[in-house]
Every structure is written in structure tokens, then in C-alpha cells.
Amino acid sequence: MSARSPNPALAALRQQVAAIEGDGGPPPAVLPFDIPELDRRLPKGGLVLGCLHEVAGGGGGAVDGAAAACFAAGIAARLNGPVLWCVTQADLFAPGLEQAGLPPDRVIYVDAGDDQGVLACMEEGLRHGGLAAVIADVARLSMTASRRLHLAAKGSGTTGIALRRWRHPTEASDFGQPTAAMTRWRVSVLPSSPLPVPGVGRARWLIELIRARAGESLDIELEACDGTGHLGLPAAVADRSAATAGRHAFG
Template identity: 55%
Template sequence: MPALSSLTDRPRAEQLAALRAEVAHAEGARGPVLAFGLGALDGRLADRGLDGAGLHEIAAASSALSDDAAATLFAAGIAARLAAPGSSVLWALTRFDLYAPGLEQVGLGPDRILYAQGRKDSEVLALAEEGLRDGALACVVAEVKAADQTATRRLQLAASEGRTPMLLYRRHRTRERCPLTAPSAARTRWRIGCAPSAPLPYPGVGRGRWSVELVRQRGGNPFSLELEACDDTGCLALPAAVADRAPAPVGAARRAA
């Protein structure tokens, strides 16, 4: 047999160095950028949008069902804008509790989604990783309650390899602790909650509003904005009353309150 050196034949220190180099290369690579189309938002993002070959994490601001719905629709709106006609989004989860009409209202109709269900988080993460590496999907969305740093590094590597964006929705495990407190290899980490809608001059309910916090991003600073919820094309909007107001740093609104 030819004397070929494989990774498993190398000393452990060399294996670790090679793995770190592979991860660093994948983490340094960038894909096509998906802009939100809002200067106040894109202008504060290091990539002027979302990296199309990266991992992005989303969590609800609290365990309340209203915040959970807002975070789900935030992810669905991004996926809808990524899914060009003829392409599909893979949505992996352990419990099928999605409200299809709600997803369709933000532009993600049933003809654009492929669902995959696992019995536990590890299976969902494996399904997401396989979907990313395939490279044929517009986007992969996965809902989990637990994903350690090793799991997020694997997702980032798979997203980079498949040139496919990954949206990881971190569901609340407890009422007291935000899922985004754990370390992660994600490019961006978002926390989404409901905000009061604008009063109307007539009886009715105005367009929903969300509190959108970018908790962490690589190469940039955190910030928060109050935005109008996704429309039927998955696009967000600045409320008319705050269209000319500068974004506030994360936590500024709470300190003011």
C-alpha cells in the first residue's frame, strides 16, 4: 500500500491543529449577503445583511407564546426572502406546532417548505446538517432547545460547505434563562419579542411590532430596534414614528425605562 498519511494517523496535537484550521477557514468564508432592505438595520450589520453561508441564531425575548410566535415569524420572513421561486426551505423540528397560515402571511407558503421531524434535538441537528451540506436548499431552519458549541460549529461548517444559510431557533428550556447565554459559533444572534402596535384612528388592530435585538455579531456591535412585523413578502419596516430615529444600543431602552 502507498504510504499515505491520514488524519487519524497523525498525533493528537496535529489532528487538533488541522481541525482548528478547517474551522477557522470555514468561519472566515462568507457567502452572498441577504440585506433586510432597511438602512437603519443593514447599516449596523458588519456584513450589511445576513451571511448566506453562515449560521444565525434566533430566540424569543421570553417564554411567552406571543414572543415565541414573533421569533418564529422573524425566522420565517428571512426564509421567505431567501426562497426564490422553485426553491425550498427545510424546516426541522421535534414537535410540529407551526401555524401554516401564519407562515404564509409572511411569504412562506406550503409549496416552499419541506418539513423534517426528529425525536430529539440531536436528530434535528443532524437533519439540519445534512440539509446544509446538500447545497440544494434555499435555507435550513431548525428548532431546538439545546445545542452546544460543538453542534453550532458543525452547523457553521456545514453552512459554509453547502453555501446555504442556517437559521437556528433556540426554544426556551426554562422561563428564567435566555437560550442565547450559551456559547455559540453563530455569525449573528437575535432576540425577538412583541411590542405594542400603533394605535389606529378607528377600531381595529394595527400592524404588529417587534422588539428586534441583535445580541451579538461577528465584527460588529449589538443594537436594538423596534420594527413593524414582516409583511406578506417577509420584509420588515420601520414604524413611521421612528423612521428617522437612530438605533439604540442593546439595553438602552430598558435603562431608560
């Protein structure tokens, strides 16, 4: 993954889009992933906070949403303050979220019963303004509903994450419908990195940045969130990047 020179035309276009979408207020805060190949595809070099984002699981993960939930938890873990998590059924595995950096004492769970209740709770949480993030499990997300959530997030500065989960893989086609989310992600499970001793290595994900407003799409293989919520480069990729940097440094 060698660094590329920024495209001046693309940078100018991003500024124009940001000016059109802006409200004249201060620039929004950004949460970098600290993965250069990923951050440079995102506007302002990271995940823009105080707006709506979408995350879904890929393959079989479209139903269980485990990797997608841990990806969302890793983002929320790196923000300061409590997290509101709205669900339609109480099937989240709290120890798994804690492994992704989000301990139970930071999470307020709300069982809203159905998608309509989840969306209402999510909007109320975003408008509250005293939360680090609001995450909601939702199967269907219309443009109208997503627009309300995005505006609520912008108004309070609270980050919203719509965790798209479906009860059957055939329902996942709804993820192709347009929404007002700032970014749209899909996270799929890959085989863990082999270890030199018996055991299971750190989980690996295929992370697809399907849409980034004023940004670029990307798919990249990364190690899953650690106990601080950070993603990691697989060892082979990191070593290759270091070797490439060395060649650049020493000719």
C-alpha cells in the first residue's frame, strides 16, 4: 500500500461539496482510523463526527451482524461519553463488544421492539446531545428516516451509526437503497492470521467503504478492533509497507 499523491481536482471537488453541504458553522470533528490507506479515502482524513453513518455485515454476517457490531463498537469506544444502543432484540454479546474496546458500563441498551421504535429512540438519543454516539440495529432505513437522523446528529454533534441487520440474507438488498448517511460500510469476516503456536490469531475483516460523501470507496483487509477500538494492519501488509518506506527513504 504505497502512498499516492493527492489529486488536486478531487480535493477541489471535495471542498465544493463540503461548502454546499455545510451550514456555515465550525468544521466538524473527525475521528481518524490511523490506517493511512483508509483515512485518505475519507473526507478530512477520518470519520466525520456529528452525522449519520451506516454499517452492515457481509455474507452470512448480514444476518448475525457480529463483525459489523464490533466495528461500530470500536468507533464508539474511541469517543468520550456514554453510548446509547437501540435494538429490536436483546442478542448483543457484551463481552465481544468489550473486546472491541466498548465496556458494558459505557453502554445504555434500549429494547425498542421494532424498526419504527428503534428509529424513534435513535432520533431522540441523537437530539439529546449528551451522548458520545447512538447506535441502532435497523433492517430498513428510508431516505426520509435517514435524513431526520442525519439532521438530528448534526444538530447535537452526536455521532449516529445505523447498524443494518436483517433476519434473512435476501432482505439485505435494502442496503442498496440510497440514504442520507455520510458513509456506508460493509464488514465481512476473514480467516484469522496464523500463529506460530496452536491457537486462534486476531480476527481479520474485509472492510468495504462502499460510499463516502466527498470521499472515495475502498476495500481493505484489516485486523479487527483491539481493546482500544483500533483496527490494525495485518503483519504481512505492515511489513511490506515498512519495506516500501525503507526503499523510498534509501533510494
